Amino acid sequence: MCNMKNKNLWRLIPLVLLTFSSCNQFLTVDPENRKVSEGYYDSAQRVEQAVIGAYVDLRRALVANHAWLMYGEVRVGELVVAAPYSDAVSAQVLNGGHHVLQQLADWGYFYDVINSANEVLDILGAVDSETLTSNQRDLFRGEALALKSIAYFYLTRIWGEIPSAEPQGFGQKLTSQAALDLSVGYIRQAIEILPWLLVNDDGIESNALSGIRFTKTSASILLAQQELSRGNAQDAYSALTLLFSDNADGKLAPFGLSMGADRRTEISTNPLSSSLVSMPIVVFNALYPVGDTRRTALFTATQQVAHFIVRDQTVLPLLKLEEIDLLRAEAAWRSGRLEEAVELLVEASAGATEDYSSIATDDAFEEALLRERQRQLIGTGQRFFDLIRFGKVSTYVPELSDDDLSQGAAYWPLSTQSLKGTSWSQSNFWSR
Numbered sequence: 001m002c003n004m005k006n007k008n009l010w011r012l013i014p015l016v017l018l019t020f021s022s023c024n025q026f027l028t029v030d031p032e033n034r035k036v037s038e039g040y041y042d043s044a045q046r047v048e049q050a051v052i053g054a055y056v057d058l059r060r061a062l063v064a065n066h067a068w069l070m071y072g073e074v075r076v077g078e079l080v081v082a083a084p085y086s087d088a089v090s091a092q093v094l095n096g097g098h099h100v101l102q103q104l105a106d107w108g109y110f111y112d113v114i115n116s117a118n119e120v121l122d123i124l125g126a127v128d129s130e131t132l133t134s135n136q137r138d139l140f141r142g143e144a145l146a147l148k149s150i151a152y153f154y155l156t157r158i159w160g161e162i163p164s165a166e167p168q169g170f171g172q173k174l175t176s177q178a179a180l181d182l183s184v185g186y187i188r189q190a191i192e193i194l195p196w197l198l199v200n201d202d203g204i205e206s207n208a209l210s211g212i213r214f215t216k217t218s219a220s221i222l223l224a225q226q227e228l229s230r231g232n233a234q235d236a237y238s239a240l241t242l243l244f245s246d247n248a249d250g251k252l253a254p255f256g257l258s259m260g261a262d263r264r265t266e267i268s269t270n271p272l273s274s275s276l277v278s279m280p281i282v283v284f285n286a287l288y289p290v291g292d293t294r295r296t297a298l299f300t301a302t303q304q305v306a307h308f309i310v311r312d313q314t315v316l317p318l319l320k321l322e323e324i325d326l327l328r329a330e331a332a333w334r335s336g337r338l339e340e341a342v343e344l345l346v347e348a349s350a351g352a353t354e355d356y357s358s359i360a361t362d363d364a365f366e367e368a369l370l371r372e373r374q375r376q377l378i379g380t381g382q383r384f385f386d387l388i389r390f391g392k393v394s395t396y397v398p399e400l401s402d403d404d405l406s407q408g409a410a411y412w413p414l415s416t417q418s419l420k421g422t423s424w425s426q427s428n429f430w431s432r
Helices: 044-071 084-090 099-104 108-126 134-159 176-193 216-229 233-244 281-287 294-298 323-334 338-348 362-376 383-390 402-406
Strands: 016-018 027-029 255-258 277-280 299-301 305-308 315-319
Touching: 044 084, 044 099, 044 108, 044 134, 044 255, 044 315, 084 099, 108 134, 134 176, 134 216, 176 216, 216 233, 216 255, 216 315, 216 323, 216 383, 233 323, 277 281, 281 299, 281 305, 281 362, 294 299, 323 338, 323 362, 338 362, 362 383
Parallel strands: none
Antiparallel strands: 016 027, 255 315, 277 305, 299 305
């Protein structure tokens, strides 16, 4: 992983191949990273290879050792991964000696994403005007900016204060607010130039391709999440209005990670496999009571355990279209418009057994919204981050008291590798 004092130690971009020929999109990585010779990026296809390299880095950051679930639902005890470190995470023993816990506490993968995205931006600045069309240049630049944005967003939600990976101020400490500001700045630039849908090699708009790379839709969802995280509810609401314009009609696309072969063996090709990921039956019955239509749409259950129904193992969903109305509802509520927020929540929660239309208080709305986010976004790794944003960690994670949280317990410890050769120090809670 990267030594934050020397940016020359950043890992170089892997060369990758993206197959567009069917809906079963996948990413394949060359066996070894290698330096790219001068003049290599002489075609749109080769520039695109660099872009896809950054997506591969993001996949590694989130899928290695089921990291996205460890940071999300597993830490709250709502999902279980068939691995010995799963119990440690749900018990909040994040600084134990298990080697996987050390890997999960290492932020290097996320900085690989940022470094690869910066490399793409450098390439775009150097490649001549005849190599790329203006649409290609905008697409690749927008994707690089969006990837930087989501990487910084994950970093600060997982570790709080983080080092900057920007050429100006490299290694400088970023507060959580500063990191969020940086993320927002990048994603706003990306939204301006990203398309609604990507086109395949035949020049035809492709929903399948658009679902595994950033578009205006997924970038807008990400922006709304970020604005809510930094307390700007009205800005979050405004970010989503773009998705209801005439230009967006019929062109909304979610975002997920394309699954495929990777030379790193810890990167699963089917990370939501029912043999790996389950929900305790007690949690399942409480979350999806009998009569809730999501009960059988999302899970199969026995007397002991509930398993995901995964219809497409080739894509790991991260930013779902179902979240749009949930985010709008939250933004309206936090902007003081409870009545509108309730209407949006009712619209977003089709299939629930509860009658949300009768909600009349802020507390009741908050509880209902958290429950619906938990239900609908299960498996996307957002749960613990939601609890941080809502100030509800100690309510749902009794192992962590309010005093623990004030000492930094909501964030993950840093691995020995992440601290090595830096002036960075462990948070108060994890250095006890």
